[in-house]
Amino acid sequence: MSHSSLVPFKFEFDEDGTVTVWQTSEEQTRRVEDTSYRPRMYVTTTGPAAPSRAETAGLLEELPLVDAVSEVQRRPSWRRDSESVLAVDIDGPPSAVSRVARQLHTWETPGTYRCFNVDFSPQFRYCLERDIDPTPPSTLPTLSLGVDLMDVSNPPLDSIEIDGTTHTGSPTEILDRVTAAIDERDPDVFVVDTAELVPTLFEMADVYGYDDFTLGREPGWTQLAGKSTYTSYGRVGHSPARYDIPGRVIVNRANTFFFDESNLDGCLDLVERSRKPLQELAWASIGNVLTAIQIREACSRNVLVQWKSWRPERFKTMRQLHEADRGGFTFAPDVGLHEDVHELDFSSLYPNIIVTRNISPETVRCDCHDRDDVPGLGYSICDEPGYLPDVLEPIISDRDEIKDALAEAATEAADPECIRRLEGRSAALKWILVSCFGYQGFSNAKFGRIECHESINAFAREILLDAKDVLEQNGWEIVHGIVDSLWVTPMSDVEQTPLPELCVDLSESTEIRLEYEDAYDWIAFCLMRDSEAGALTKYFGRVRGRNEYKYRGIECRQRSTPPFVADAQRDLIETLDTHREPEAVCERLQYWRGQLRRGDVGPDELVIDNRVSKRREQYTHATRNVAAFERAATMGLDISPGESLSYIVVDDSHETADRVRLTAEAGERYDTAFYDNLLIRAAVSVLSPLGWREQRIRAYCAETTRTTLRSFASK
Incomplete structure (x- = not known):
């Protein structure tokens, strides 16, 4: 095999400026030194x-x-x-x-x-300045190493998961297993549950005299960055320490968005678009990768990337300020259970607005035109093609082609591996498109501009309101609408124009594809928890023709909800579907409450997974998170803001560490009353569309003396 078939995929830097370039193919891997590079x-x-x-x-x-x-x-x-x-x-x-x-x-x-x-991040800079495409073959050999966080915090390890198989033994036996797997696979990529596994394994080798242990293709390891805490859109996040080993990429599952939300194929697609090598792309945020794609476009146009961006807003009239601050379109949901509902979605609405309306930082409010192009705002948009539409148009087109290929594959006996690859690529591109709008309003965005953000919102409002008018004129009532989606149901005593026909017409008039997303036998829009207003993003319903339900915003979709409560809520929704009576749902609720009271629920089904936002000493109230913090500290676990704590509530009356038990601890006890309250809350979400709130549900459950099969029979 010729060296030309080798692809650079990993780049390492010495303090003297030497770059070690690792190249791979389906048959071999080699290293090349570049001593002439000057950033x-x-x-x-x-x-x-x-x-x-x-x-x-x-x-x-x-x-x-x-x-x-x-x-x-x-x-x-x-x-x-x-x-x-x-x-x-x-x-x-x-x-x-x-x-x-x-x-x-x-x-x-x-x-x-x-x-x-x-x-610029180091590997990305090198590829950009050397004009290197760091996309390796899709058949990149990969090795997965899993370990419990508790075990890493209290070495030595006595068990490790290698490619899904758990191995136990002494520290030297664990090291033997890892070494054997590396020798057999010769991976280019390590996928690890936590990057702390890297120093832990090397420290074990030192302590137990395991000579010549290595994870990389050469001896040693390097810490690239320490752990840190950050705040994004008001949410505290945690960035774990990053490590490097020679000749191999480390993908840390505790610090990778794109690998978890898509797969390796999705990541490699973004590597090709951004020229951001896999190891950097794996830990990068959506905005970081979008910026890399934009930087490539800037370089192709001979534009420099400013280090510390400073873009003052241009003068606005009071009318413009009022209109610009309105945000996206929302149509308050008609709270209740509605039958024969259809969901319509504008495909990638905001990215498509950017492309079709030529919205870009250098085109909005240009100096060469004085026109009223943006509805309601009076901003002009230059006729010269903008760079941002040029960045997004290939991504939109490619994702549309992938979605069409997936739809075609669903109608025939397609190769599951092919579907997996397409789904990974589609998911990765979706997140880039989702972020491009918000990124224009981000103060630290390299190429963002608030006027672009405002213009996109203005066009979106106009498109959704025009679509609403057309649908209502053709016999369809709007029961909910938000951002890029509309839910409609037939008006009574009015002839309806078929929705597929209206979708075609609206797609042509808006230049953005309006897709018929789903039909529902019924859909229920929920109330806000402490209000009589409808919740914009909380609903559930039965999808027509697929014998499945869609859930959005309710407890079974929330990350912190225990599996037992999530299962109960889904079951209550099925009961509502079958009987359409609040009383039947309450009787079924009694079955789940009875399981709790009898102690029939396993501890794994009651785990609460919560992200902590502060350090333990910064909390001023004795919350459950604080109790879990205290238990973690006694077990030698160092939990930083932004990380998650998983625990079971065992006695909610306490304000100390005795209130909870971490999942790593043994035990079967749990606080029945606490989890019963969670069940009631889940039932409120199911029954609030029918007008039943917590007080009425509790009263019915307390007063009823009638025993039915629903109250004790499992499904």
């Missing part, structure tokens, strides 16, 4: 008192980390033409670029020096 940043100066380019170049050349400075032609922003800027080549690893930029920002007054192409 590059760009610098311009602004302000009347700013030094000239020549003076700035002279100052930069004196810095010890700077290898060379030259003048090149680049565009400092999307709205500017090419001009002379300074290209600064760094003598060191990619991390040295930020050090130079930070030092430069200490010179002169803030804003005098503007730095570009600074904060």
